[in-house]
Structure formats: structure tokens, C-alpha cells
Amino acid sequence: MNKGYKIDAKDLKILTLLDKRARESNNQIGKKVKLSKEVVKYRIDKMIEKGIIVRFHTIINYFKLGIIKYKLYLRIANANKQKLEEIAEYFRKNNKTEWVATTTGQWDLIIGFLVNNMNEFDDGVQSALNKFSKYIKDKSVTSTLYLAHHTREFLEATGNKEDEKIVYHTTKDPQEKIDELDDKILRLLANNARVSTVDIANRLKITPRIVQYRIKSLENRKIILGYKAHLNPFLLNRIFCKAIIYLVNITHARLQEFVNYASSLPGAIWPQRVLGAWDFELDFELENYESFQDTLLKLREQFPDIIKSQEFCIMSKEYKLDLFPNAEAPLI
Secondary structure: OOOOOOOOHHHHHHHHHHHHOOOOOHHHHHHHHOOOHHHHHHHHHHHHHOOOEEEEEEEEOHHHHOOEEEEEEEEEOOOOHHHHHHHHHHHHOOOOEEEEEEEEEOOOEEEEEEEOOHHHHHHHHHHHHHHHHHHEEEEEEEEEEEEEEEOOHHHOOOOOHHHOOEEEEEOOOOOOOOOHHHHHHHHHHOOEOOOOHHHHHHHHOOOHHHHHHHHHHHHHOOOEEEEEEEEOHHHHOOEEEEEEEEEOOOOHHHHHHHHHHHHHOOOEEEEEEEEEOOOEEEEEEEOOHHHHHHHHHHHHHHOOOOEEEEEEEEEEEEEEEOOOOOOOOOOO
């Protein structure tokens, strides 16, 4: 499954640490896993080479910067695999898109946008509709209100959900302003969370001390929320699946109970409150489809009074994940 590279307990521990704070140095990680920094580097490089680690990304609170997150869901008809990939590639090349993935289930293609206003999003949607209208059978749109990033408890031997680190951001976060230098640093870090301050300084022609100061300031202002490893779930014997949940008759208290419970479910990675045709999205990395079905059943049994209906998607292929507009390409 892992193309000839077998992950052992040390690798899992390294992945756990990278999932919680990917910017830790090889030396810091080595002290925690009782390996030399050279061996840590070798193991990380090997997991990158085998595709287990896709990249290291920085969690940026774009809501604080006035950026809006929309998702476009498309159901495709009369299109073969080549045409579907053409449509996905079209969205991948759009500098306003954040995430592009093909899926099986309720929807065939999901596209995330990061834009400054609704008109920017509409421009992107309309251009795609004009180009591929005869292949688009149905569409839906959501706007994200709340997004959490959970660590992967399945990487740890204990699998203890209580020990995981959670960062989140919402549209209610107070607005912050950044200057051109901060923006350049964020675009470099977005897909390269482990890039050194020296490398950033060389790229931007400033001193490492300035880079270090600026990054610390962005962290203190909660514009940078964390640093994570982006992993290929298939090479960790997992599937990536999304639950789409329609709620009804909800009070604030009951909604909070639902959010807390849904977020605590094993394998839950990105719980999201959205505004649109449905109310909540819950992304999982689970062992198999049966585990996903069982999880959805438990959720429905726990909240029969407010869950109106559920749909699902299982990711087939991910074409893009850029967690900040105009992010620099990954260096790995």
C-alpha cells in the first residue's frame, strides 16, 4: 500500500508531532522520539518521497483578513473521466480556488474558493458555467461560518481524542490588517510550513530576524493559527469522506451540543458550520466505508430531533489545496 515503505511506530510518532506542529525542527522532533535529527530528516524525506506526506501547510485565519470561503458543489453528467479531469484542472488553475477534489456520492466535484467578496466568487462560477454548461447537471453553494482543524488521533497508539489539538476560526473573528511584507510571508508559509526563516529571508531580501519577528507577530495576532502536515489518507489505509448534514428545529444550545459531539467522533478532521442548502459538513479520515456508515448512524441516533437528512461524498482525487490566496507552490 505504501509503495514498499513500511511505516513503523517511530514514523507514526513523527507524523503525530508534525500533525500538531509541523514547524518544529528535526532536532526538536528527534528529542521527543529519541532519534537523531539526521534520522528524523531521513524518515520525513522518505515519507515525502513515498507520497505519505503531501506537504506541510500553515493554518491561516483568512477570516480575520476579510477573506470569505465559499464552496461550489457540482454534479456532472454526460462527461467521461477525461472531461471530468479537464473541469477539475480548469478550477485548479483559478487563482481564487483553495481546494479542488473529485468525489463519489452526492456530488462529483467540490471546489473551495477564497475571495474578498461575493462578486469575485460569482465571476469564477459563471466563467465555469459558461465553459462547461452542458456537463453540469446540478450545483449548490455554501459559505463557511466556522472551520476547525483537528489533529489525527488515529496516528497515536492511544487514539485519545482528548489529547488532540484543535484550532478553529470563524467569520466572527475581529478583522486585522496586514502589510505587503506580512502577505508575502503568509503566501510563502501557506504551502511550506517548515521553510526556514533563513530561506524566507533570502527569498524576500530581508534579515532572518525580521522574518522571525513578523511570524511571531502573526501568531500572536491569531492570523497564523498553526502548522500541520497534509497527509495522503489512502497511504495510511484511510478514506477521506464528507458528511453533509441538514438540520431542523435547532436551538443555540442544541446546536452547540451537536457541534461538540460531531467534533468528538473518531476520525473527525474538519468540522464546519456552513450557510447554504445544508447546515453542517463533517470531514472524516476513516478505515473504510463501513466505519463511515456506522459513524453517521451514531450521529443520527444521538440527534434524531434536529437531523433532517444526511448526504455523503468520498474523495476520489485531490487536485489542489492552497489554504491562502495566491500561495506559493509547495517546495517538496
